[in-house]
Amino acid sequence: MAIVKDRLFPFFIAFLVGFPLLLLPKTDVLVVVNSLRTPFWDIFFIKASALGHAVTVIFGLLLVLRFKFKWLAIFVLGFLLQAIVVVLFKKGLFHGELRPYLYFYRSNMMDMISLVEGVKIRYINTFPSGHTATIFFLTSFFALLARNNVASWTLVLVAVIVGFSRMYLLQHWYADVYFGMLFGTASPITAYLMVKAYPKSWHTKQLQVNLKGVARSTQNAFRQLF
Numbered sequence: 001m002a003i004v005k006d007r008l009f010p011f012f013i014a015f016l017v018g019f020p021l022l023l024l025p026k027t028d029v030l031v032v033v034n035s036l037r038t039p040f041w042d043i044f045f046i047k048a049s050a051l052g053h054a055v056t057v058i059f060g061l062l063l064v065l066r067f068k069f070k071w072l073a074i075f076v077l078g079f080l081l082q083a084i085v086v087v088l089f090k091k092g093l094f095h096g097e098l099r100p101y102l103y104f105y106r107s108n109m110m111d112m113i114s115l116v117e118g119v120k121i122r123y124i125n126t127f128p129s130g131h132t133a134t135i136f137f138l139t140s141f142f143a144l145l146a147r148n149n150v151a152s153w154t155l156v157l158v159a160v161i162v163g164f165s166r167m168y169l170l171q172h173w174y175a176d177v178y179f180g181m182l183f184g185t186a187s188p189i190t191a192y193l194m195v196k197a198y199p200k201s202w203h204t205k206q207l208q209v210n211l212k213g214v215a216r217s218t219q220n221a222f223r224q225l226f
Contacts, residue, residue, distance in 0.1 A: 052131025078191035129180035136184025
């Protein structure tokens with residue numbers, strides 16, 4: 001557990017700093033974030049939000065194949081845990097919860113917000129933010145794998161930007177993003193502890209992967225995004 005605390009320390013700081021914002025009215029937080037709009041930030045956050053798409057997990061999986069099967073097991077188990085929790089809340093416990101646009105529309109408060117051109121707006125099933133959970137799953141997993149404080153701070157910064165983009169684009173409330181952060185980070189931690197508690201002989205094995213080919217494919221994919 002000490003390893004988890006050390007490698008994910010920046011993530012815990014993000015949770016601590018972000019907690020007080022949960023106490024503010026959800027409309028106030030979203031209006032402030034949306035008011036920061038400029039043409040540059042519109043493009044930037046559209047691209048940043050794409051990093052939280054599930055397809056990004058495929059690139060993460062390709063990178064993990066280079067390491068021992070133990071990390072592959074943690075990756076797959078962690079992603080499954082994250083996906084199950086998000087679906088359970090989004091499609092089950094909080095099914096039908098209004099996303100920002102529909103809430104403002106029904107409350108006759110559309111003059112308080114502005115839409116980003118070209119962004120497909122979702123209307124319901126807001127809690128939690130799946131994009132945020134996905135990017136925090138990926139970044140916290142690679143922070144555990146990297147064993148590097150600089151990498152951990154860089155990864156959490158990327159994840160926070162993606163989470164912020166979901167509010168900027170009027171897709172989620174702050175609470176959706178915050179709990180997406182928690183769910184996304186908790187999943188690889190849980191998977192790591194489970195795999196560590198039940199070691200298997202195949203955990204030490206690994207595939208021989210053409211890293212140059214993986215790097216080239218990943219680079220081409222991100223060029224298309226940006």
